[in-house]
Amino acid sequence: MAAVKSSGRAAVNRLAVVGVIIATLIFLAPIYWIASTAFKPRALATTVPPTVLFQPEITSFIKLFVKRVQMNKAVDPATYAAAPWWEQRIMDNGERVLRTGDNVQLSGYPSRFMNSLIIAITSTVLAVGMGTFTAYGFSRFRVKGEADLLFFILSTRMLPPIVVAIPMFLMYRAVGLTDTHIGLIILYIAFNLSFSVWLMKGFMDEIPKEYEEAALVDGYTRMQAFFKIVLPEAATGIAATAVFCFITAWNEYAFALIMTNRRAQTAPPFIPSQLGSGLPDWTVIAAGTFLFLLPVAIFTFALRGHLLRGVTFGAIRK
Amino acid sequence: MAEIVLSNVQKFFGTVQVIRDLNLTIADREFVVLLGPSGCGKTTTLRAIAGLEDITSGEIRIDGKPVQDLEASERDIAFVFQLYALYPHLTVFENIAFPLRAAGGARADVEREVNAVARALDIGHFLGKRPSALSGGDMQRVAIGRALVRRPKAILMDEPIGALDAKLREDMRTELKRLHIENKATSVYVTHDQVEAMSLADRIVVMSEGVLQQVGTPIEVYQNPANLFVAQFIGSPVMNISDAKLETEGGQAKVRLGNASEAFGVPVTLPRAIEASGRGDGGLSLGIRPEGVIVAHQPGEGLVPLEAHVIEPLGAYDIVDLKVGSGVLRARTVSGFVGKPGDTVFARLDENQTHFFDTRSGQSLGVRLGA
Ligand SMILES: Nc1ncnc2c1ncn2[C@@H]1O[C@H](COP(=O)(O)OP(=O)(O)OP(=O)(O)O)[C@@H](O)[C@H]1O
Ligand SMILES: [Mg+2]
Numbered sequence: 001m002a003a004v005k006s007s008g009r010a011a012v013n014r015l016a017v018v019g020v021i022i023a024t025l026i027f028l029a030p031i032y033w034i035a036s037t038a039f040k041p042r043a044l045a046t047t048v049p050p051t052v053l054f055q056p057e058i059t060s061f062i063k064l065f066v067k068r069v070q071m072n073k074a075v076d077p078a079t080y081a082a083a084p085w086w087e088q089r090i091m092d093n094g095e096r097v098l099r100t101g102d103n104v105q106l107s108g109y110p111s112r113f114m115n116s117l118i119i120a121i122t123s124t125v126l127a128v129g130m131g132t133f134t135a136y137g138f139s140r141f142r143v144k145g146e147a148d149l150l151f152f153i154l155s156t157r158m159l160p161p162i163v164v165a166i167p168m169f170l171m172y173r174a175v176g177l178t179d180t181h182i183g184l185i186i187l188y189i190a191f192n193l194s195f196s197v198w199l200m201k202g203f204m205d206e207i208p209k210e211y212e213e214a215a216l217v218d219g220y221t222r223m224q225a226f227f228k229i230v231l232p233e234a235a236t237g238i239a240a241t242a243v244f245c246f247i248t249a250w251n252e253y254a255f256a257l258i259m260t261n262r263r264a265q266t267a268p269p270f271i272p273s274q275l276g277s278g279l280p281d282w283t284v285i286a287a288g289t290f291l292f293l294l295p296v297a298i299f300t301f302a303l304r305g306h307l308l309r310g311v312t313f314g315a316i317r318k
Numbered sequence: 319m320a321e322i323v324l325s326n327v328q329k330f331f332g333t334v335q336v337i338r339d340l341n342l343t344i345a346d347r348e349f350v351v352l353l354g355p356s357g358c359g360k361t362t363t364l365r366a367i368a369g370l371e372d373i374t375s376g377e378i379r380i381d382g383k384p385v386q387d388l389e390a391s392e393r394d395i396a397f398v399f400q401l402y403a404l405y406p407h408l409t410v411f412e413n414i415a416f417p418l419r420a421a422g423g424a425r426a427d428v429e430r431e432v433n434a435v436a437r438a439l440d441i442g443h444f445l446g447k448r449p450s451a452l453s454g455g456d457m458q459r460v461a462i463g464r465a466l467v468r469r470p471k472a473i474l475m476d477e478p479i480g481a482l483d484a485k486l487r488e489d490m491r492t493e494l495k496r497l498h499i500e501n502k503a504t505s506v507y508v509t510h511d512q513v514e515a516m517s518l519a520d521r522i523v524v525m526s527e528g529v530l531q532q533v534g535t536p537i538e539v540y541q542n543p544a545n546l547f548v549a550q551f552i553g554s555p556v557m558n559i560s561d562a563k564l565e566t567e568g569g570q571a572k573v574r575l576g577n578a579s580e581a582f583g584v585p586v587t588l589p590r591a592i593e594a595s596g597r598g599d600g601g602l603s604l605g606i607r608p609e610g611v612i613v614a615h616q617p618g619e620g621l622v623p624l625e626a627h628v629i630e631p632l633g634a635y636d637i638v639d640l641k642v643g644s645g646v647l648r649a650r651t652v653s654g655f656v657g658k659p660g661d662t663v664f665a666r667l668d669e670n671q672t673h674f675f676d677t678r679s680g681q682s683l684g685v686r687l688g689a
Contacts, residue, residue, distance in 0.1 A: 210403035213370050216390040217397040218468070219420035232407040 031293065037286035042093065045282040059089040060283035064291070066090070067098040067105035109288055112270040117295065119181055119266060120249040123188035128242045130189070131196025132204075136230065138197070139204035140212075150201070153194045161191065162254050169258050179260045187259070188249040195248075196241050203237025204230075239306035247296055267292050320381040320471035320504055321346045322367060327376035329362055329528075336362045338528045340376070344472075349498050349505045351515040354525035355551070360508040363525070364474050367506065368397045380471060391420075396465035398475040402457045404449035410460050411436075411445040417468040435463045438497070455486045462497070472504040480509065491517055512552055516540070524548050542673075546680040549605045549673060555637050558611070558647050561677065562604035564589050573604060573667075578643035580622045582667050591685040592674060600678025608637055610671030611649035613656070614664045621664035626656045640665060 037045050039056035068090055075091045087097050098105040134153075138146060168187070169178070177183035207230060215225035231238070257269040271288045274280075300307070322344040329337035336359045344350045352360045365371040367378060369390030378386045385393050396417070404413050411432055418428045436442040439459045449457055458478055465473050479490045495518055498505055509515055515522050516536040524531040524539060524547070531551075532544035543549035549557045560575040564584075571588050572581035592602070614621055624640040624647070631653060638656050639646040640663065649665060656663055674683040 208401070208403065210399045210401060211405060213390070214397065214399060214403040214405075214464075215416070215420075216370065217368050217393070217395060218417035218464070219391045219394075221389070221391055224420075229405055233405075235407075 034286050034289050034293070037282055038290040040283055040286075042281060042283050045286070057089070059093065060281070060287040061291075062086045062089055063093070063095075063107075063281065063284045064109050064287045065107055067107050068095045069098060070094060071096045108265075108270060108274075109267075112265050112267045113291065115181065115260075115264055116250060116266040116268075116292075119184045119188065119264070120246055120295075122181075123185045123192065123249045124242055124245045126185070127189045127192035127196045127245045128200075128238060131193055131200045131241060132231075132234065132238060134197045135200035135204045136226065138201050140209065150198070153197050156190070157194045165254060165258055168255070172259055177259075179262060179264050181264045183259055184256060184264060184266065187255055188245075188252060191252070192245040192248055196245055199241045199244070200234070200237055203234050203241075206237075207233045236306045239303040243300050243303055243307065246299055250296055321379075322472060322504065322506070323377075323379040323382075324363075324367070325377040325379070327363075327366065327378065328374045329359070329366060329371065330374045336528050337366070337373075340528075340530055342523060342530065342533065344504060344506060347502045347504055349507065349518060349520045350523060351519035351521075352506065352508045352523050352525060353512060353515040353551075354510060354531075356510055357527075358525045359528040360510070360525060361476050364397075364476050364506060364508050367472075368395050368474050369393045370397070394468075394471045396468060396470040396473045398458075398461050398465045398473065398478045400477040400480055402449070402461040404457055404460055404464075406448065406450055408448075409445065410441065410447055410449065410452070413449060413460055414445075414463045414467050417464060421468070431467050432463075435467045438466070438500070439463050439493075454482050455490060458482065458490060459493075462494075466497070466501060466503070470503070472506065475505065475507045477509055478507070479514070480511070487514075494518060512554065516552075522552075524551060526551070542682070543605070544682055546603065546605070546675050546677075549675070549682075553607055555608050555648055555650075557605045557607045557673075559603055559605045559675075560642070560645055560647070562602045562674070564592070564602065575604060575647065576643040576645045578645075580624075582622055583620045584667075584672075585669065588685070592683055595683040595685050597676045597679070597681060597683050600676045602683075603675040603677045605673040605675060606647075606667055606671055608648045608650035610668040611640070611647055612666050612668055613638070613640075613649050613651050615655075617664050620666050622666065623662050624665050626659055626661045626663055629656055629659060638663075 033050075036052075036054075038060055039058065040051065040054055041057055041059070044051040044054050071091075071094055075096075080088060080091055083091060090097055137143065138150065143149065172178045172183055177186070211229050211233060212222070212225040215229050216222065220228065251268060252266075253268040256266045260266065260269070267288070271285060271292065274285060274288070324340050324342045327337055327340040328335065340363065352363060354360050362371060366373045369385065369388060369392075373386055376386070377384055380393060380395070404410075405416065408416065414432045414435060415428050418431055423431070432445070433442065436445055439462065441456065441459050441463060444452065444456065449460065452460065462475075462478065465475075475494075479487045479494075482490060491514055494507075498518075507514075507518060519536055521533060522536055522539045523533050526547050532539055532548045534542070539548060539552055543552060543557075546559060550559060563574045565572045565574060565581060566586075566589060569586065571584045571586045573584050573588075574581040617623065624642060627639040627641050627646060629639075630637040634653070636651050636653055636655060638649050638651055640649055647665070674685055675681065676683060
């Protein structure tokens with residue numbers, strides 16, 4: 001009887017594993033497509049049916065980073081031989097790298113990517129930091145009108161952001177915040193803060209107040225207790241909140257498109273703008289997209305331990 | 319080590335008064351147990367002493383110094399929480415060392431102190447583990463170690479062993495007693511378990527609904543309950559309490575319980591003693607513990623025939639319900655003394671264990687039959 005039951009469970013387990021594998025493959029398919037296109041030679045990028053087996057190359061990434069123009073005549077062999085290997089890859093494609101003096105001109109991508117990093121990281125750190133402190137206050141102290149305040153904080157998310165895009169743009173223009181890093185950072189903090197407060201409040205409420213009280217009677221100030229006890233206990237919540245905030249800020253498209261055009265432009269509005277110039281080079285766009293996917297993947301992967309662990313109640317028994 | 323004095327302490331949560339005008343002096347090196355039913359304000363009192371809860375009015379002095387306006391961290395008091403509150407992200411060693419680090423102890427000193435405490439509590443073998451890997455009893459040992467390590471002025475414990483199972487609780491009780499004898503730390507211990515209170519306390523403080531009912535040694539509280547609440551709260555099985563009427567006829571004094579047909583004989587001096595107490599206008603209640611009801615098989619001088627009702631064998635002794643009018647009087651007898659329900663036995667009240675209370679106020683009259 002027991003044997004039948006356990007073999008039944010094993011069968012269910014196997015079925016579940018097969019299901020998970022299938023789901024994973026379906027979810028990974030578009031990512032594979034992007035990644036493989038990024039490493040394909042340009043000629044193979046748009047074949048029908050898609051080419052599966054090919055010699056991977058990184059030409060598209062080189063093209064992604066440098067400014068180049070189409071050459072109208074074949075390259076002179078002496079110049080070709082003198083060029084560094086990466087420039088030769090570009091010349092193979094009938095293109096020439098632009099230089100000012102001896103310096104290679106970079107394409108718009110690296111600076112957009114850096115903008116994305118600066119804006120997403122700064123806004124995430126600030127949104128999560130402020131959210132954590134705010135949530136701690138709501139969780140631990142008697143706040144007058146707590147429910148109303150929390151609702152107010154939540155209500156800032158109820159209006160679809162795009163509805164306020166035009167007025168925001170006019171205000172930003174008036175105060176000179178358009179196309180600035182700080183402008184987008186403020187916007188993204190505003191998007192994420194309510195979410196961060198609510199999420200962190202949930203995590204803070206789960207941390208027994210006895211932990212801090214124990215630290216308080218043991219001679220620590222509330223501030224010390226917060227940093228030594230509450231923050232480590234809230235690590236899981238902070239990690240989860242940070243991942244969500246980072247993804248939101250990293251992927252945001254509409255406001256980035258409206259509010260920035262050059263100096264503070266982020267990658268999302270930039271990548272599709274490259275489609276317009278001439279015949280699209282899909283391998284370069286795929287390379288840009290592929291690199292754009294990496295930070296979120298790396299960040300999430302780095303914090304996976306915290307995300308999976310859930311809140312541990314260690315030594316307090318409920 | 320220190321003396322703790324509470325003067326006129328009041329605590330309100332909103333409009334709810336949780337502590338009413340509490341006056342209490344806890345002597346240096348004393349082990350005081352706060353005992354009372356759930357919700358009577360024991361934890362709140364303890365937290366007020368620790369500084370985890372502000373008091374609404376009154377004064378708390380530690381070693382003569384008023385502390386009610388000091389932060390918890392400035393009072394130099396240790397607190398053992400019911401649910402241990404060990405920091406999950408720190409090892410056992412770091413948990414115990416935590417209070418020392420607040421004071422900025424040198425590395426070698428910290429190590430020495432932690433190891434000394436670990437030895438005393440026999441927890442040295444899992445100093446490297448995380449609290450979540452420990453059993454409940456071990457977690458509690460660690461929590462106590464964390465409280466002892468700093469040698470605070472006083473140690474406050476809120477039902478520290480309440481979450482353990484019965485056997486472990488007994489072991490830990492003994493261990494706490496031993497630790498107190500060795501360390502002599504001023505200790506305030508909260509529990510609603512009277513056995514714990516009786517066995518640990520130098521003095522017991524009985525509380526009910528935020529009001530201090532009685533303070534005394536375990537024996538005092540047991541033998542001279544100040545009021546009906548204490549009388550019924552302390553002792554297991556509980557004290558018999560019954561309406562009582564004094565009757566005098568032919569130079570003999572008797573006390574009739576409830577609507578019983580027979581009355582128990584009492585010394586002739588009793589009515590006057592009760593009158594002299596100046597209380598008892600609110601009606602008279604008689605209280606006697608089951609062991610004070612003396613039962614015989616044969617009729618005799620001063621013995622009242624009573625019918626046995628329920629018999630509870632408890633191993634070492636039996637508790638027998640004797641019908642007295644429409645009520646019962648529970649008597650403690652040797653095992654198997656009363657054969658079966660319905661048997662008639664003969665009983666009297668032990669003069670030295672009979673208490674009288676004013677029914678309305680609940681206060682003890684302070685008179686004894688033997689007196
Ligand atoms: N923070 C609070 N806010 C409002 N009421 C409270 C608060 N803490 C305690 N109380 C109330 O105060 C009363 C006394 O609580 P307390 O925790 O001191 O009781 P206790 O004697 O320790 O009970 P227990 O044996 O259940 O632990 C209870 O009625 C409780 O509901
Ligand atoms: Mg309590």
